[in-house]
Amino acid sequence: MVPARILAGAPLALVILALSGCSSWGCTDTTAERGKAGVKVRIVDPYGQSDGATAEVVDWRRNPNPQARHKGDEINFHYRFDHVHSYSGPVVDACAVDNKRKALGCQTIYSPDGSPPGAPVTGDGWLYAEHPEQVTGVLLIPNDQSYDRRTCDQDPKDGGGPHPPKPAEEGDQL
Structure with missing residues (x-):
């Protein structure tokens, strides 16, 4: 039989452990649902919130990449970010798709740094597709x-929280 004074102190000991960070009971990871892809999109964080920043595919064409002509045709696209409010800028995925919106090739694109907050920012990229x-x-x-934060597995004390969805890859239905 356990003495009554030990049982009385047990809840207090659990509270102290939880408050000291020695417990990972409160650490949870959530992964955001992938947003709907489009030619022009309002960029959202893992909470589904937007600060007004948008990204848009301005145009695209199929032609040989001057730095890799041996690969044949690739997809050259131009994009524009508007209303970006930080110098680090958002990071989104771009995908070449077929007529059923199946991804044939994807890559992550970054809003270029260095322009004043809120000013339009343009850039271009190349997407490889096996069948351009x-x-x-x-x-x-x-x-x-x-927005990539530590997971509960990496840091049970300070990690956890919302995470962006897995980046798009070839074969994904967009």
Whole structure:
């Protein structure tokens, strides 16, 4: 039989352990749902919130990449970020898709640094697709991939919380 004074102190000991960070009971990880891809998207964080920043595919074409002509045609696309309010800028995924919106090739694109907050920022990129002749468009995925925090497994005391969805990859239905 356990003495009554030990039983009386047990809840207090558990509270002290929880408050000291020695317990990972409160650590939870959540992964955001992937947002709907589009030619122009409002960029959202893992909470689904937007600060007004948008990204848009301005145009795209199929032609050889001057730095890798041996690969044949690739997809060259131009994009624009608007209303970006930080110098670090958002990070989104761009995917070349077929007529059924199946991803044929994807990459992460970064809003270029250095322009004044809120000013339009443009750039271009190249997407590789095994069958570039099947590409019918380039779509952006609105989830800001720059928000990457520690997981509960990596840091049970301070980690956890919302995480962006897994980046898009070839074969994903967008």
